[in-house]
Amino acid sequence: MTRIIQSLSQIGTNYDVLFCDLWGCLHNGKQPYAAAVAALQDFRKNGGRVVLMTNAPRPNQYVIAQLDRMNVPRDTWDMVISSGDAAQDAMFAGAVGRKVWHIGTAKDDGFFNDVPEEWADQPDVTRVPLEEAEGIVAxxxxxxxxxxxxxxxxxxxxxxxxxxxxxCANPDVVVDMGxxxxxxxxxxxxxxxxLGGESLYFGKPHPPIYERARRLMNLTDNSRILAVGDGINTDIRGAAQEGIDALFVTGGLAAAAFGDDVENxxxxxxREWLASRQLHPEYSIGRLR
Structure with missing residues (x-):
């Protein structure tokens, strides 16, 4: 059964690295949660490292720019890894062809225009109408x-x-924008x-984003990693599949399921909600703090 805790500091010394979700944990899409910022800062002050792991469909520099605009202090984290990073690798490798129909908005143009150095010598990926496409990028x-x-x-x-x-550059199904x-x-x-089509995924809960994080952080031991997130089918399922301990933030996407007090x-x-999903994170907390 999951253990409900009141603060990250209760368990922080058991872990060296956090794989921490952003939306619903660190911020609400518009502004950061002050208590979450403080919790991550304290974890780092005590020697831990924080990987902000997000299913945002953009390369990490755009995620960092968004965090800066929201005034999330840089000492909150060590590295930002996005679903967009992992999905970009697949796209430039030709996973869905070189002519693609893009479903998305202009804010995601960087996914196509900012070509990682390791793919600079590869043929271009161009966006075309559906009728001309070899594949789809969403x-x-x-x-x-x-x-x-x-x-x-x-x-x-x-x-x-x-x-x-x-x-699929972002496996999240829904998020709360404010x-x-x-x-x-x-x-x-x-x-x-x-409808019978085939979709390819690269963010949480799928292996590529975790493999990328471990490689860039030089991690070989899952036992000292704690995944933090409010997405039961992304953050928590992904942690379970990777053999990583998890802290479920109940006050995020599923807050309404656990009573009137978001913090508690x-x-x-x-217990019943987690059992119905056959997932059992080691810890749960109302809000990250």
């Missing part, structure tokens, strides 16, 4: 505020008939699979 809906996966049914049916693979819940690329990828989840509601 970084999110065209209109993330108003669109739902069902809006893509006709186009996805056409893509499926042509045998196009969909590269008080507004929006769909992410993961919702589109899942819907495409429901109801233990029985939490």
């Amino acid at each position: 970084t999110g809906p065209f209109d993330e505020i108003n669109e739902a996966p069902e809006d893509y049914r006709a186009r996805f049916m056409l893509a499926r008939e042509r045998g196009l693979k969909l590269l 008080e507004t819940r929006i769909y992410c690329a993961g919702a589109l990828a899942e819907f495409y699979e429901e 989840p109801d233990p029985e509601l939490l």
Whole structure:
């Protein structure tokens, strides 16, 4: 059964590295959570290292720029690793061809335009209309505020008939932008699979993003890593699959399931909810603090 804790400091000395989610843990898409910032700063002051691991569909420099705009202090983290980083590697390797139909907004242009040095000598990946595409790259809906996966049914049916693979740059299904819940690329990828198409994933809970983090941080031992996140099917499932301990932040996406007090989840509601999903994170906390 998961152990409900009141602060990261209760267990922090058991770990050397945190793989910490951003949205719902460190910030709400608009501003950081002060207590979470302080908790990560304290962990680092005591010798720990923090990897901010996000399913954002953009290369990490864009994630860092967003954190700077939200005034998240640089001493909160050591490294930022995004789903966009891992998915970029696959795209430039040709996982879905060289001519792709991009589903997403202009804020994700860097996914295509900022070519990593190791791929600079490879043929270009160009964005084309669906009718000309060899594959699909989804970084999110065209209109993330108003669109739902069902809006893509006709186009996805056409893509499926042509045998196009969909590269999903962000496996998250939904996130909360302040008080507004929006769909992410993961919702589109899942819907495409429901229609019979094939989707490729590179962020949490899938192995590539964890492999990248371990490689860049020179990690060989999972026993001293703690994954922190509010996504049960991304952060917590991914940790379980990788053999990494997990701290489930209950006050994020699933907050309404655990009672009226976001800071203090109801233990029985939490136990039943986790059991129904067959996931058992070592620890749970209302808000990261």
